[in-house]
Amino acid sequence: MNAAESHNTQKIRTAVCGALGRMGREVVAAVLADPQLELVGVADFNAASSDLHLNIPIEASLADMLTRAKPEVCVDFTHPSEVFANAEMMLSAGCRPVIGTTGLTPEQLSLLEQKAEALNLSVLVIPNFALGAVLMMKFAEMASQYFEHAEIIELHHNQKADAPSGTALITAEKMEKARKMAGQPVFGLDNIQETHVQAGARGTVREDSGLHIHSVRLPGLVAHQEVIFGAPGQLLTLRHDSFDRKSFMPGVCLAVKKALGIKGLIYGLDSLL
Numbered sequence: 001m002n003a004a005e006s007h008n009t010q011k012i013r014t015a016v017c018g019a020l021g022r023m024g025r026e027v028v029a030a031v032l033a034d035p036q037l038e039l040v041g042v043a044d045f046n047a048a049s050s051d052l053h054l055n056i057p058i059e060a061s062l063a064d065m066l067t068r069a070k071p072e073v074c075v076d077f078t079h080p081s082e083v084f085a086n087a088e089m090m091l092s093a094g095c096r097p098v099i100g101t102t103g104l105t106p107e108q109l110s111l112l113e114q115k116a117e118a119l120n121l122s123v124l125v126i127p128n129f130a131l132g133a134v135l136m137m138k139f140a141e142m143a144s145q146y147f148e149h150a151e152i153i154e155l156h157h158n159q160k161a162d163a164p165s166g167t168a169l170i171t172a173e174k175m176e177k178a179r180k181m182a183g184q185p186v187f188g189l190d191n192i193q194e195t196h197v198q199a200g201a202r203g204t205v206r207e208d209s210g211l212h213i214h215s216v217r218l219p220g221l222v223a224h225q226e227v228i229f230g231a232p233g234q235l236l237t238l239r240h241d242s243f244d245r246k247s248f249m250p251g252v253c254l255a256v257k258k259a260l261g262i263k264g265l266i267y268g269l270d271s272l273l
């Protein structure tokens with residue numbers, strides 16, 4: 001019997017790191033509401049000023065929480081500067097990280113993959129847990145086979161630490177893969193040479209594909225993205241909006257449940273659907 005099967009009746013011992021943040025609070029509520037999950041540990045740097053009313057302690061130190069609670073899976077919604085060390089710590093404690101925090105570099109992903117494989121554990125890195133966003137990325141990949149011109153606009157609240165968003169980067173990777181398969185890997189090849197009156201006017205440009213990504217940061221936004229495809233006489237716009245952080249929770253709970261049955265690195269929710 002594998003680890004996943006042995007959990008047919010047992011609840012999955014689940015922890016949350018970053019439990020006092022915007023996403024962490026939603027995850028705590030979602031785990032508590034899911035009959036297959038048991039909330040055994042919560043950690044947050046701001047534990048001393050916690051207003052969460054739980055029947056388990058909230059710990060300021062992830063290491064202390066892992067030692068006490070011994071979770072099988074730990075969801076991380078913290079900060080791009082913290083997430084790599086957190087994920088390493090979770091794996092070392094025999095716990096499977098489910099990472100929602102964005103900003104991990106390809107090198108860090110590779111190191112986490114190696115560590116998870118060596119320990120016979122899984123590490124799930126999911127830049128966007130919303131089903132609609134996953135479908136938007138899939139449709140963008142499909143459209144990229146046929147359109148040579150496209151740009152990405154991602155829009156988030158003004159407290160977001162990293163830019164471009166993890167969703168924009170994974171979308172770009174998928175679109176680039178599709179253009180390569182179409183035999184012409186560069187977007188906007190016939191665009192004229194531009195003069196930028198101000199630096200950054202055209203967003204950031206992906207080195208190999210020339211794909212432009214524009215990042216908008218405004219209070220009032222949650223997480224939104226448009227992928228716009230242009231061709232003579234027509235425009236195709238794909239847009240996804242997360243208006244509420246609840247949009248991410250079914251994906252988070254799904255990832256926690258899948259984490260026990262797999263080994264190595266999973267990148268992106270579409271790998272789990």
Ligand SMILES: NC(=O)c1ccc[n+]([C@@H]2O[C@H](COP(=O)([O-])OP(=O)(O)OC[C@H]3O[C@@H](n4cnc5c(N)ncnc54)[C@H](O)[C@@H]3O)[C@@H](O)[C@H]2O)c1
Nearest residue numbers: 018020021022023044045077078082100101102127128129
């Ligand atoms: N994958 C997705 O679907 C998705 C969706 C929304 C946001 N995000 C990402 O999730 C991350 C968190 O977003 P947020 O809006 O919840 O941030 P936030 O700033 O509201 O919350 C982060 C929390 O983590 C805590 N924290 C930071 N480092 C810690 C550490 N090492 N140990 C313990 N606690 C720590 C902070 O005290 C804070 O309470 C960001 O990277 C954001 O881009 C991902």
